[in-house]
Amino acid sequence: MTTRIADSLALLRAMLLIRAFESALMRHSGHGFQLLSSGQEAVAVGLCAALTKHDQLLSSGRSIAPALARGLEPGMVMAELLGKSPGPCGGRGGRGHLAWPSQGFFGAHAVVGGNLTIAAGVALAMQLRGQPGMVACMFGDGACGSGALHETLNIAALWQLPLLLVCDNNGYSVSTPQAQALAPQPLATLASPFGIPAATVDGMDVLAVRDAAIELAEHARAGKGPAFLECLSVRFATHSTATRETRPAEEVAAGKVRCPIGQHAMRLEGEGCLDRQTRVQLEHEADAAAASALRFADSAPYPDPRELLLNVV
Amino acid sequence: MTTRIADSLALLRAMLLIRAFESALMRHSGHGFQLLSSGQEAVAVGLCAALTKHDQLLSSGRSIAPALARGLEPGMVMAELLGKSPGPCGGRGGRGHLAWPSQGFFGAHAVVGGNLTIAAGVALAMQLRGQPGMVACMFGDGACGSGALHETLNIAALWQLPLLLVCDNNGYSVSTPQAQALAPQPLATLASPFGIPAATVDGMDVLAVRDAAIELAEHARAGKGPAFLECLSVRFATHSTATRETRPAEEVAAGKVRCPIGQHAMRLEGEGCLDRQTRVQLEHEADAAAASALRFADSAPYPDPRELLLNVV
């Protein structure tokens, strides 16, 4: 098997894992309040294929795909989502603040746009310490309305920070369609006044995301300053597990036809790199990994309430 | 005398008044802490020549030129600057918050960038009530680094607000040169992702400012949405009366050569619309008006401290 095919299969595996993981999570009655990435797997997976161990990734509260794509151990991620003790944050962070910096996942932050300036700061630290990596920061289309984006673009451009801003544009902020919340079109044009290189790609195509991310990450790593990548994606589920659906059913159905997993698998099949049987096997593996993550997390303890004041100051 | 000449002379008069007013203010020992507009008169005067009585003007804490250019009575303005009772705000606002909304000067606001969202709100009110006017909002280059500008540009573009954003770009935020604080160049490019028409003009040329302002204000008034005007100006004095000078002496001297008053007067003389004697007379008139404003303000009482709690809630 060539590296190319191996890489392509790895992308498929990574996306399948996210999908299976979220299905498993939804089977758990105590999952509380979750923001799912199903439909948007290609953005996180394509981006993470462009990251090295020196890089750091930050995400919004829609953290499951970014965390798993970054290679975090699924059982520990599941434990964190359920607020259980073996999660990397000891269950304290939950889905909104899932973090594992030593693994290259600096963390999620549930304030929309709130991770942008933080990511610029992480990039500044890397630059000042002469570290080899760069920082990728994922955020939604919704975050593009926030002033934090502007302030971050400006400072990152001025200081030539090693920062890749990745807009995972699923077209909605909760119920609000992009066109109703954001005048710029495409959103990547926001980078242009700052002289920041930018691209808009099909976020349902994992290879398109990966290729663009590799190029722009390289730009940032090479000390040429920040870059901006917009990925057009489709959210399959409602905004959160507690949110009502408002999109027309046809729109959601049409989105699902463009499933990043299905598309990528079909491409691989078309290229003769994947057969039906292998695909089923990969799906089984993903399901098994997800089920095992859920079992682990389910049987894990909650934090000891007597440790409530641990790590406050 | 044709209207054109009369208008041109009015612009000169307005600029002379500002210059004389600030000189008088500086002669007053109790002026406290002031931000002067000397050198930047053409921006305020050119802009105000494009405003009607239906319009509202907001400014930053550098409020003297905007207030006088808008036609506010100089004695009352002086009283406000000195914290005296007959000021339009009863002396409460001072230079940072000078306001006279019934005269079309909605007010200054001393938080950098803090007047932008407010101005958009005033524009929204006008739009909703079907009023004929528009809102002009002046701010410095420094404010262009703030997230409020981005949020305002976006909302104003989305809602097609009757708003003219006027960046009075004197090239510095206190000691920080534009290039060190702002990546976009020219600053007017900031408007482009939002599809907002923009122009950059010589802010030392009152006619250039006026003509651009007329065009863009008309755009806003016509219901076509916001516009952005950048005026390149030179601040003659230090940032504030309490601030140390940091600019190279040659730079300041070179700026003064481009004095908007001198340039406009020379143009008028060149066109045969102004002779030496008239110019001297206009200067005398301005000085007299300023002196009278200072006399009025100086002899005016301070607010009664027993009225401290007036108009709080």
Place this chain on the structure above:
Amino acid sequence: MSSDPPGPTVKMFFREAIARALREEMERDERVIILGQDVGHYGGSYKEFSGLYERFGAARVRDTPVAEAAMIGVAVGAAAAGMRPLVSITYMDFLMLGLDPLVNYAAKARYKTGGQLRAPVVVKTTAGARGQGVAHSQCIEAWMMGVPGLKVVAPSTPADAYGLLKSALREEGPVLFVDHKRLFPLAGEVAVDEHCVPFGQALIRRRGDHVTIATHSGMCRVADAAAELLAASGISCEIVDLRSLAPLDVTTIAASAARTGALLTLEEGQVTCGVGAEVQSRVREGLAILRTARVGAAAAPVSSSPVLEAACLPDAGRVAAAVRRLLS
């Protein structure tokens, strides 16, 4: 229409009471508009704006971008120019993003212009914890109580949500209207007749003799549950629902505390420089000798982990224990 105790009542959810107040005020005064994220077609996170978009249209019920600073700033500017906007900040944690226009402009607009301008804006926001974690659970109403020019109310029942919101929309200056995640699904009786609940009046929710519990918003229910527990062991609690935090009705609290001789303040937020600290300081100004205690969240962020969230926040057991300690 008056603010008298109402006649016939009808049961409605807290969220319905909010929508009703807005509907009536929007009918009454066309200057009232709504700005917020997902307040239009979607009807708000808790359906508290349900039906308003359909009734009043997109010009008056405006979905905004996620831009809290501009949302509040635009609402404040529109208010200063003659409108009466209500702006919805989904969670109180995000109020931090818009404090500049609220505190530096709106609260000072009337004063700094010598009375020329007023900024009658209502900032409605949802406080409190319900499984959403460290940045979606905070109660920072105490910060706003000391801002001159700003009023703060925090209802605990549908009736007060309705009546206080109507008053808020008629105020001449800025108002922070604080509701609570755990209150939205609750139902209660609301007068059929239109009426306002005036600011600055606390309400005694439960009569008792041994201790006064002064509290507000979601914690009123916790106080009541604690009172039930304590009643079983013969301790009788009087519960004062503050309702209006600024202005604060010190008279009602102090009268109750004078009668019972013990004052426990209860809030979901931090006690440090909190609502309770202020209530106690004010009550003490008139009552020299008094037993007091403060109960609030533990000094930690509120995790989304269910056990830690529960451990962090006051509950009936902890409140009852604090009352017992106070009286012992």
Place this chain on the structure above:
Amino acid sequence: MSSDPPGPTVKMFFREAIARALREEMERDERVIILGQDVGHYGGSYKEFSGLYERFGAARVRDTPVAEAAMIGVAVGAAAAGMRPLVSITYMDFLMLGLDPLVNYAAKARYKTGGQLRAPVVVKTTAGARGQGVAHSQCIEAWMMGVPGLKVVAPSTPADAYGLLKSALREEGPVLFVDHKRLFPLAGEVAVDEHCVPFGQALIRRRGDHVTIATHSGMCRVADAAAELLAASGISCEIVDLRSLAPLDVTTIAASAARTGALLTLEEGQVTCGVGAEVQSRVREGLAILRTARVGAAAAPVSSSPVLEAACLPDAGRVAAAVRRLLS
């Protein structure tokens, strides 16, 4: 180096003490950097960064755009990634623009990551009024005192500015360092030897018998002037300089108050939910019977008009009168 009482001293201005602390800590620890408006070549609004740019260069002394949210956010992110930034927010009023990264991220970073991250950032800001008007005069340190995960200090002398800033730069989490417009031009003795002033320790600035005045920052001088006035009529004041607001040294305040039997808290900000309310509540927890009074700004914005500014803020006369009322 120790935090022991210093040996030989040298006179320096408050602003020089700040620059010295930064210079020493930047020499000692290359992770310390400075971000702020006009902190570089210009040396800061009050020259408190004077000489640092020349010594450490543009990479470590960084002029920023006017973008308080990003200034704090970038500093916090850099701190979480291993740096030790100090970020200068020129006036405390503008802290409002950057509360989201400070409160929602920095103060919670350690907790929410289960101890994986820490955010050792110092946010330095200048509080207080000096002729600059309603949006350049506010004291909102009380808001920050109740934020779990955040420490707050407010020196009143050059020695404490030096020693507390050095401690702040060695803390493992976020610190709000509050200085004051009226303190910068003042000089005082500072130890020649390098040393830190630990957090959490109040200091008795003046010994007295009849009343304890607990105060901080610029108001220490007002308290002292009031004490002088009162001394003339035989009233002896003990002045406790809080220095550290979070953590608060309740022991020292309470011991003083227990001795004098009367506690007056004095702050330049609003008393409502203010520093004094907290100090009094905490002291009361251990001392049941105590006469108390709070003094702070009048409930109005602080105008730039000199007469109104003066009327709004506590001065020696008003403090002395409040002490007399308290003791009468």
